Amino acid sequence: MLRRLEGIVPFEQKVWLSSPTMHGDELRYITEAYETNWMSTVGENINEVERLICEKVGCKHAVALSSGTAALHLAVKLAGVKPGDKVLCSDMTFDATVNPVVYEGGVPVFVDTERDTWNMDPVALERAFESHPEAKAVVVAHLYGVSGKIDEIVAVAKAHGAVVVEDAAESLGATYKGKQTGTFGDINCISFNGNKIITGSSGGMLLTDKKEAADKVRKWSTQAREAAPWYQHEELGYNYRMSNVIAGVVRGQIPYLEEHIAQKKAIYERYKEGLKNLPVSMNPYDSENSEPNFWLSCLLIDENAMCRQVRGERDVLYVSEPGKSCPHEILDALAAINAEGRPIWKPMHMQPIYRSNSFVTRNGDGRARTNAYIEGETLDVGMDIFQRGVCLPSDNKMTPEQQEAIIEVIKRCF
Numbered sequence: 001m002l003r004r005l006e007g008i009v010p011f012e013q014k015v016w017l018s019s020p021t022m023h024g025d026e027l028r029y030i031t032e033a034y035e036t037n038w039m040s041t042v043g044e045n046i047n048e049v050e051r052l053i054c055e056k057v058g059c060k061h062a063v064a065l066s067s068g069t070a071a072l073h074l075a076v077k078l079a080g081v082k083p084g085d086k087v088l089c090s091d092m093t094f095d096a097t098v099n100p101v102v103y104e105g106g107v108p109v110f111v112d113t114e115r116d117t118w119n120m121d122p123v124a125l126e127r128a129f130e131s132h133p134e135a136k137a138v139v140v141a142h143l144y145g146v147s148g149k150i151d152e153i154v155a156v157a158k159a160h161g162a163v164v165v166e167d168a169a170e171s172l173g174a175t176y177k178g179k180q181t182g183t184f185g186d187i188n189c190i191s192f193n194g195n196k197i198i199t200g201s202s203g204g205m206l207l208t209d210k211k212e213a214a215d216k217v218r219k220w221s222t223q224a225r226e227a228a229p230w231y232q233h234e235e236l237g238y239n240y241r242m243s244n245v246i247a248g249v250v251r252g253q254i255p256y257l258e259e260h261i262a263q264k265k266a267i268y269e270r271y272k273e274g275l276k277n278l279p280v281s282m283n284p285y286d287s288e289n290s291e292p293n294f295w296l297s298c299l300l301i302d303e304n305a306m307c308r309q310v311r312g313e314r315d316v317l318y319v320s321e322p323g324k325s326c327p328h329e330i331l332d333a334l335a336a337i338n339a340e341g342r343p344i345w346k347p348m349h350m351q352p353i354y355r356s357n358s359f360v361t362r363n364g365d366g367r368a369r370t371n372a373y374i375e376g377e378t379l380d381v382g383m384d385i386f387q388r389g390v391c392l393p394s395d396n397k398m399t400p401e402q403q404e405a406i407i408e409v410i411k412r413c414f
């Protein structure tokens with residue numbers, strides 16, 4: 001490996017996968033909160049971020065919360081998920097998409113991924129409803145800032161009377177058929193986690209067009225206090241409201257959303273051009289119908305260009321081979337020059353915590369073929385992308401020169 005990287009000088013400062021980028025206004029809004037003593041979960045910054053996000057995304061109500069996960073939790077609760085209820089969920093996603101289902105006692109059923117956008121497969125969703133017609137809700141994520149086939153997914157869910165929760169945590173600003181992600185579900189969630197396209201350092205929001213839903217979530221998120229002179233509680237509450245300080249950061253970031261998207265798009269295009277002669281492809285999107293926010297750029301190694309790679313639950317082994325490579329060889333090479341890549345999000349149906357949950361592919365029961373993973377034969381789509389894909393350094397502060405060096409390093413892995 002080191003011999004292959006000869007002549008490439010490691011970066012003095014690490015190039016991150018995706019790190020926060022501040023612009024100055026954030027500090028002004030935080031300082032205002034401090035100087036006016038609105039160091040609380042009420043204040044002008046909160047009101048403003050809720051207004052600005054509604055304006056940007058095109059929804060009627062936004063409730064600022066402590067995290068995207070909190071938003072998803074209250075979304076699942078709002079969807080009426082009760083203990084034992086089945087909920088059909090994206091499989092290749094971050095676990096925060098599905099954990100809130102379990103917080104409410106629901107049982108996630110994982111729906112396989114399609115190859116066109118790396119998101120929930122509407123065909124597999126239909127199959128999942130065949131085997132789980134009683135499913136109460138669908139929780140669907142847009143991976144890496146690329147919209148899934150969300151109109152088809154919503155149509156399937158509606159045909160089966162299920163509530164749609166859209167997890168747009170990674171896709172703020174991305175559109176599908178001209179409409180912003182985070183507006184397709186009955187209840188929608190976004191995140192301002194530090195690694196997202198814009199950030200509050202943390203934070204999230206629940207988006208809805210229904211006033212009663214927004215009011216309910218606002219109440220639940222502030223310990224479900226009733227309108228009484230004393231602390232009166234008639235239902236379970238949570239301490240999930242966004243802080244006015246965090247909201248100050250988000251408020252300062254919102255005007256830079258489009259700039260960040262343009263930077264991330266340029267990064268994606270440079271990778272696409274720079275890697276075009278290698279046996280790899282970029283994470284795909286439907287260029288006719290969607291415009292991603294390009295949050296993370298990823299590559300997928302052609303099947304016949306994979307060197308041998310075996311993953312256990314926590315360890316990995318691979319064997320270098322001329323003309324071939326694998327995700328962990330690339331990740332090791334990136335680490336050697338002080339750049340951060342990451343494996344594709346490991347599908348939920350492969351996670352030990354969810355191993356006993358159902359998993360449905362477009363061919364039916366996805367659990368029937370699990371041994372194929374070990375034998376390296378036919379894989380389900382999510383497992384296959386996990387096996388061959390890599391998230392590349394996608395930080396919007398990465399210079400074109402740094403990216404060129406990264407591209408050169410990837411070339412040398414083959």
Ligand SMILES: Cc1ncc(COP(=O)(O)O)c(C=O)c1O
Nearest residue numbers: 067068069094096097169191193
């Ligand atoms: C797809 C997805 N859903 C949900 C979340 C949870 O958001 P948060 O970290 O704000 O709780 C994240 C990211 O963290 C995510 O990537």
